[in-house]
Amino acid sequence: MATYIVGDIQGCFDELQALLKQVNFNSQVDQLWLAGDLVARGPKSLETLRFVKSLGNSAKCILGNHDLHLLAVHLGYFNAKPKDQTLPILQATDRQELIDWLRQQPLMAEHEEFVMCHAGIAPSWDLATARQSSLEITTILQSDDWSWLIKNMYANQPVQWDANLQGIERYRFIINAFTRMRFCDQQGQLEMECKLPPTKVDNSSLVPWFKVSKRISLNKTVIFGHWAALMGCHDQKANVIGLDTGCVWGEHLSMLRWEDKQMFTQVSLQ
Numbered sequence: 001m002a003t004y005i006v007g008d009i010q011g012c013f014d015e016l017q018a019l020l021k022q023v024n025f026n027s028q029v030d031q032l033w034l035a036g037d038l039v040a041r042g043p044k045s046l047e048t049l050r051f052v053k054s055l056g057n058s059a060k061c062i063l064g065n066h067d068l069h070l071l072a073v074h075l076g077y078f079n080a081k082p083k084d085q086t087l088p089i090l091q092a093t094d095r096q097e098l099i100d101w102l103r104q105q106p107l108m109a110e111h112e113e114f115v116m117c118h119a120g121i122a123p124s125w126d127l128a129t130a131r132q133s134s135l136e137i138t139t140i141l142q143s144d145d146w147s148w149l150i151k152n153m154y155a156n157q158p159v160q161w162d163a164n165l166q167g168i169e170r171y172r173f174i175i176n177a178f179t180r181m182r183f184c185d186q187q188g189q190l191e192m193e194c195k196l197p198p199t200k201v202d203n204s205s206l207v208p209w210f211k212v213s214k215r216i217s218l219n220k221t222v223i224f225g226h227w228a229a230l231m232g233c234h235d236q237k238a239n240v241i242g243l244d245t246g247c248v249w250g251e252h253l254s255m256l257r258w259e260d261k262q263m264f265t266q267v268s269l270q
Helices: 013-022 045-054 065-074 095-102 127-141 146-152 167-179
Strands: 003-006 031-034 059-061 108-110 114-117 183-185 206-208 221-224 233-235 240-242 252-257 262-267
Touching: 003 013, 013 045, 013 252, 013 262, 045 059, 045 095, 065 095, 065 146, 065 167, 108 127, 114 127, 127 146, 127 167, 146 167
Parallel strands: 003 031, 031 059, 114 221, 221 240
Antiparallel strands: 003 252, 108 114, 183 206, 233 240, 252 262
């Protein structure tokens, strides 16, 4: 049995299949962990959703910002953007089944030795807080009132975690940390606008979330995607591994085999 972890697919279904063929993935014995953003921008988001769903318990998937946005488009809060290439999902006969499956997925998945999320773990969270925060959002998404959360999640505030936050402000921070975060200041406040590589940021007060000096250690490796500008990241000191290597932007798709830490890549076929 092997555990494979793949970065942002974003509808790059053919590249995913090529990677799985490269490692002789066997869904009967192996597990595939997916770091969010299954959909958007690439040409085959519908095929990707159907495939991952078909893997059943052999796949562990978490939600990324593009996956959450698909839920918002499905609910009619936004129109589908041509560049997102998600219209085939919205026109599919199994649309409702796929959407219902997608909203069952958490914001964080946990292995004995690592945790996986899309963007990262808020620097001020310990592992118990991260678990609880993910569970809070999952509980709402799986409920009959999930549309309320999707409608109201779009905002960059608040930027600082406080255990006493309540209601939509609490939920927004949790969603932003797990699915949109890149930079923070040294106090751990989220900076939601900058998408540059760290080497090109002029503001010396901003650092990648995993380099905040007061960041609480989780005593597990954090595996994430989302930040294509990093072109992958393995920071042993911070105990993080970034897997988004910009396949949808013409670069490559990356997949890690956890047991021996071997990395596999597939160049973009677009």
